[in-house]
Amino acid sequence: MPQSSVAPPATTSGPKIDKMRKIAVASVIGTTVEWYDLFLFATASALVFNKIFFPSFDALVGTMLAFGTFAAAYVARMAGAALFGHFGDRMGRKSMLLTSLLTMGAATFAIGLLPDYATIGIAAPILLLVLRVIQGLALGGEWGGAVLMVVEHSPKDKRGFYGSLVQVGVPGGTLIANLVFLIIAGIMPEEALLAWGWRIPFLASVILVAVGLYIRLTLEETPSFQAVKDAGAKAKMPLAELLRKYWKQVLLGALATISTGTAFNILVAFGLTYGKTKLGFSTNDMLIAVLAACAVGIIMLPVFGKLSDKFGRKPIIVGGIIAEIVVAFPLFWLMDTRSLAGVVFGYILLMTAFCANYGPIATFLAELFGSRVRYSGLSVAYMLAGLLGSAITPVVTTALLNATGQGSSVAWFMIGSAAVSLVALLLLTETLRSNIDAIHEAPAEAADRDELSRA
Numbered sequence: 001m002p003q004s005s006v007a008p009p010a011t012t013s014g015p016k017i018d019k020m021r022k023i024a025v026a027s028v029i030g031t032t033v034e035w036y037d038l039f040l041f042a043t044a045s046a047l048v049f050n051k052i053f054f055p056s057f058d059a060l061v062g063t064m065l066a067f068g069t070f071a072a073a074y075v076a077r078m079a080g081a082a083l084f085g086h087f088g089d090r091m092g093r094k095s096m097l098l099t100s101l102l103t104m105g106a107a108t109f110a111i112g113l114l115p116d117y118a119t120i121g122i123a124a125p126i127l128l129l130v131l132r133v134i135q136g137l138a139l140g141g142e143w144g145g146a147v148l149m150v151v152e153h154s155p156k157d158k159r160g161f162y163g164s165l166v167q168v169g170v171p172g173g174t175l176i177a178n179l180v181f182l183i184i185a186g187i188m189p190e191e192a193l194l195a196w197g198w199r200i201p202f203l204a205s206v207i208l209v210a211v212g213l214y215i216r217l218t219l220e221e222t223p224s225f226q227a228v229k230d231a232g233a234k235a236k237m238p239l240a241e242l243l244r245k246y247w248k249q250v251l252l253g254a255l256a257t258i259s260t261g262t263a264f265n266i267l268v269a270f271g272l273t274y275g276k277t278k279l280g281f282s283t284n285d286m287l288i289a290v291l292a293a294c295a296v297g298i299i300m301l302p303v304f305g306k307l308s309d310k311f312g313r314k315p316i317i318v319g320g321i322i323a324e325i326v327v328a329f330p331l332f333w334l335m336d337t338r339s340l341a342g343v344v345f346g347y348i349l350l351m352t353a354f355c356a357n358y359g360p361i362a363t364f365l366a367e368l369f370g371s372r373v374r375y376s377g378l379s380v381a382y383m384l385a386g387l388l389g390s391a392i393t394p395v396v397t398t399a400l401l402n403a404t405g406q407g408s409s410v411a412w413f414m415i416g417s418a419a420v421s422l423v424a425l426l427l428l429t430e431t432l433r434s435n436i437d438a439i440h441e442a443p444a445e446a447a448d449r450d451e452l453s454r455a
Contacts, residue, residue, distance in 0.1 A: 080140020164305020
C-alpha cells in the first residue's frame with residue numbers, strides 16, 4: 001500500500017515543545033542562580049554580616065547597617081535595569097542574559113574572598129557595599145531578560161505559565177541559599193561560621209554560574225526581538241521612548257508589584273531577625289521555616305501562572321494581594337506562639353498568598369509594553385518596585401520592631417504596601433489577550449485592532 005506523503009503533526013509540534021522546555025529550564029536555572037546570589041547576601045546580612053563587617057556597633061545598629069548595604073543593591077538594580085534594558089532592546093535578550101550572569105557570579109565570588117572588619121577596618125564594609133552594588137546592577141538586567149526569553153517564545157495561551165516558571169528562581173534560589181547556611185551552621189560551631197564558614201556559600205556559587213552559562217549559550221534569540229530587528233525598527237533610545245509612551249505603565253506596574261517584595265522580604269530577611277532576637281528561636285529553626293515556605297512556593301508559582309492563562313492576570317494577582325492583607329496579622333500571631341509549627345504554618349500561608357501575586361506578575365508586566373522597548377519597560381518597572389518595596393522593608397520593619405516591640409506594627413506595614421499595589425493594579429488594563437508581537441503598537445492596542453479586524 002502506498003505511503004502517505006503527509007507528515008504526522010507530531011513532527012512539527014514535538015520540536016517546538018522540546019525547544020520551549022529547554023528555554024524554560026535555562027531560564028529557571030539562570031534566575032535561580034541570580035536569586036541564590038542575591039538572597040545569600042540577605043541571609044548573611046541577618047545572621048553574620050552585622051558581626052563581621054559592622055562589629056563596632058551594637059547588635060540592632062549593626063543589623064540595620066547590614067540591611068542598609070543589602071538595600072543599596074536595589075538602587076543599583078534601577079541603574080542595571082536602564083543599562084541592560086537599553087542594550088537588551090538594541091542588541092537582543094540573549095547577550096544581556098550572559099553578561100548579567102557573569103557579572104553577578106564574579107561579584108558573589110569576590111564577596112566570599114573579602115577580608116572582614118578586624119582585618120582591614122572600614123575598608124571591609126565599603127568593599128562589601130561596592131560588591132553589593134555590582135550584584136544589583138547584574139540583577140537589574142537578568143530578570144527582565146529571563147522573563148522575555150520565555151514569554152516571547154511562549155504560545156499565546158501559555159504565557160502566564162511559562163512566565164511563572166522564571167519566578168520559581170526566587171524561592172528556588174532562596175531555598176538553596178538557606179539550605180547551604182543551614183547545613184554549614186549545623187556542622188560547625190558559631191566561631192568557625194563567623195571566621196570562615198560563611199564564605200563557603202559565596203564561593204560555591206561559581207559552580208551554579210558555570211551551569212547557567214553552559215545552558216544559556218545554546219538558546220536562540222526571541223521571535224519578538226528578531227521581528228523588530230528584521231524590520232529595522234529598533235528604538236534608538238529605548239528608555240526615552242519608554243518614558244514618553246509608557247510612563248503610566250511603568251509607574252503603575254511598579255506600584256502594583258511592591259507588595260510582592262514587601263511580603264517576601266518579611267519572610268526571608270526580617271522574619272529571621274524577629275524570630276531570633278524577639279522570640280528566641282535558633283538560626284536553624286528560622287531557616288527551616290524559610291525552607292518549608294520556599295518549597296511550597298516552588299510548587300505554587302506555576303499553579304497560579306497557569307490559572308492566569310485561564311482566568312486572566314489581574315483576577316489572580318488581586319486574589320494574591322487580598323490574601324496578603326488577610327494573613328498579615330495571623331502570621332505574627334502564629335509566630336508569637338513561639339512554636340516552630342506555628343511559624344512554619346504562618347510562613348506557608350504568606351508564601352501561598354505571595355505566589356498568587358507573584359506568579360503571574362512577570363507575564364503581566366511584559367505584556368504591558370511594546371516589543372521595541374519591552375526589555376527596558378519590564379526591567380525598570382520591576383526594579384522600581386524593588387526599590388519602593390523590597391529595599392526599604394528590612395530597614396523599616398527593623399525600625400518598627402525596635403520602636404514598638406510588637407509584630408503588629410510590621411503587619412500594618414505589610415497591609416499598607418498591599419493596599420497600594422491593589423489600587424495601582426486596578427488602574428491597569430487586563431493583558432491576557434494582548435498581542436506582544438506587534439512592533440509599533442502597545443500590545444493591548446494591537447489586540448484590540450486584531451479583534452476589530454476579525455469582527
